Amino acid sequence: MMAAIESFDNIYLDLSKENGKCRFAENGLGWKPAGGGDAFTLDQSNIANAHWSRAAKGYEVKILQRNSGITQLDGFQQEDYERLSKIFKNWYSTNLENKEHSLRGWNWGKTEFGKAELTFNVQNRPSFEVPYSEISNTNLAGRNEIAIEFALAEGDKTNGHNGAGKGKGKRALAGKDQLVEMRFYIPGTTTRKEAEGGEAGSDADEEAKNAVTLFYDTLIEKADIGETAGDTIATFLDVLHLTPRGRFDIDMYDASFRLRGKTYDYKLQYEHIKKFMVLPKPDDLHFMLCIGLDPPLRQGQTRYPFIVMQFKQDEEVTLDLNLSEEQLNGKYKDKLLGHYEQPLHQVVTYIFKGLANKKVTTPAKDFTTHRQQYGIKCSIKASEGFLYCLEKAFMFVPKPATYISYEQTQSVTFSRVGGAVSALSTFDITVLLKNGAGSSQFSNINREDLKALEDFFKLKGLRVKNEIDEDANLLAAAMRDEVMDSSEEEVVGPKADRGSADEDEESVDDDFRAESDSDVAEEYDSNHESDGSGSQESDVDNQVDDDDDDDDDEGGKEAKAPPKKKKKTV
Incomplete structure (x- = not known):
């Protein structure tokens, strides 16, 4: 005779961290963690099949349920098999099938x-x-x-x-x-x-x-991964994504949304959405929708913590949601409308906001560029993109999408990096993070945005370091350019020793003079004529040019040089 209840200790349910007590009775089985907590029960009518096999913590009983669920009970001893076999046969009318796993270690099958x-x-x-x-x-x-x-x-x-x-x-x-x-x-x-x-x-x-x-x-x-078409609340076809790059159809369901592309297919839960941003592109033609995910979307070994979509600003759409009046007036009341007839980016934003219940973030109103736009054109290393100043964070898009909150920012440094000429019109921003978390550098920002950025960061209470001595640098650069352009001694006279700056200038001048030797010679002649040499020397120059067309520049120089030497020796 079997007891009314059969108990087993130190049993793990579905790979649980904590073991517990498992009890079998005629009407079903139950498991309760040893440290206390919620118990699990399974009715005998829901037991379809049962397998016995070697497992991680001993021997395992795997129960296949009639409703397609699976229950794993691990931690039994080998001698428990006979006892459990009788339990399943007498109480649940099921054979406890002994299954041996392959231990060959082959990776094909x-x-x-x-x-x-x-x-x-x-x-x-x-x-x-x-x-x-x-x-x-x-x-x-x-x-x-x-x-x-x-x-x-x-x-x-x-x-x-x-x-x-x-x-x-x-x-x-x-x-x-x-x-x-x-x-x-x-x-x-x-x-x-x-x-x-x-x-x-x-x-x-x-x-x-x-x-x-x-x-x-x-x-x-x-695996019930893809919901049926009837469950779709809204669908948007062929939407351009900048991160990850490609075009995807967006299917929006009650608890998740799906990105369907030619190669990749992603299913994402709304509860994984942590941020939702609408960012106007500086070209005044597009809007970018940026979705922050945690955990991030994965494509092989690559992780994408942000999805960046792009929509045309003037693209209109008419859409009726696949929802009943009951649902609109009940679960989605004050969240969704049954009918939309607006620009596409607005419709997508409203539906994401209603289904994911997330706040929509837009750029801060206190900052605009010198062109009255919100996006600052710049780059992270070799990747060009746009930096946005939000109310509580920096956001760089599209790739690599970078989010830095003001709270985590220790300081912001303005600096010029590169040669004197390239540094005149642009500058860099280095954002240093707190607690030694590293830094991010945004390069090649238009110099005309410097003052507005500095004022905005101070308004947000950020520590700003301005390493650009703007007035001195601009004045020095302007004076140097003026001297280079107007002084003939810079071209033909002895050169002043200006250190390493002279090396850069010299290479530029050499290139220029190599391409236009004949022009320089003609300027020299015109200067000589202005000193009173008369028109006879010009006739000599023309005669020399006619005699030697194949070597124009050299012939010209040889004809012009002797009169000058004569003049100096007289």
Whole structure:
């Protein structure tokens, strides 16, 4: 006779950090953490199958639920198998199937789509399984390659079980290290019937397709990654994105939005949106919408903490949201309208604001450039873009999108970097962060914006260092330019020793004189004529030019030089 309740200690539920007590009874099972907290229960009517296998902390009982969820109980001892086998057979009318995993370590095998998980088999034995509830997204990463992204841990909730297994990322809280992406190389062609392990398919399904494409389509369907078209609240087609670069269709749902491109496909939760900015571009033709994400969007090894979209300022759109009157008057009351007929960038902004419930940030009204615009043209290293002064932060877009809050800023330094000539019209800003967090430099800013920026930073209470002695530098540069342009002694006379500045000037003058030797010689002659040499010397010059057309410059110099020497010796 079996006891009314069978108990097991030191059992871990779904890779939980803390162990607990697991109890089995005729009407179902339950688990409660040893340190106290929310208990998990599973009714016997929801138990479809059960597997026994070696696992991380001992032996594991994996329960496949009828509603496509999976429950993992790890930490059993080998001698518990007989006892558990009787429990499942007598109380739940289910065989506890003993499954042995492949330990060969091969990285090639065959994938199998189950009801609740994706299994990778090596020689007909499972090497590992991936529950669909842990998959957040998938992308075709190459011609025959597919990337699977795993859900990230959200918060410190221990499990958040509801029996349905729909909570994405609940197993990701198990430890500090986390698997975030896996890639499969899938060559060749196949049919849906083969891909799903022999399930019947329609005639259309039997048509051979690229195996990687079929894998991608099946995984999206099984893992419930893509919502159906009927769930879409609004869709915007072919929207230009500056970061990450490309054109994407935007599908907006109740709790998430999707970016669909030719190569990459992203699904992002509204709760991951931390900032939303609308930035007018200085060309007065476009608006940029900048979305700050945490965790950032990933494309392979590249992380994108900001998405930057671009819209034409005068592009109008008429849109009716796919929402009922009940929803508009209930859940979305005072957040969304049923009908929009406005510029496209405004409509996208309003819908994002209503669905994500995030404040829209715009540039500070206290600052404009000398052209009465909000964006300052500048660059970070070799990347050109625009710097915006917001009410509480700097924002540089489009790439690399950089956000620096004023609170984290220790000081702002204005400086000139580079040669004297290039530094006349531009300057650099270096933003030093607090607590040794580094610095950011914005280069090649128009000098006419210096005063307005300095006044704005002081208004925001920022510590400003101005290393530009503007009046002295401009005066010195202007005087030097004037001397270079007007003094003939600078060209033909002895040169003053001006240090390293002379080297730069010399190279410029050499280039200029090499290209125009004949012009310099003619100026010299005209000066000589003005001293009273008469017109006979000009006739001699012309005669020499006619005699030697092939070597014009040299002949001219040789003819002109002797009279000058005679004049000096007389």
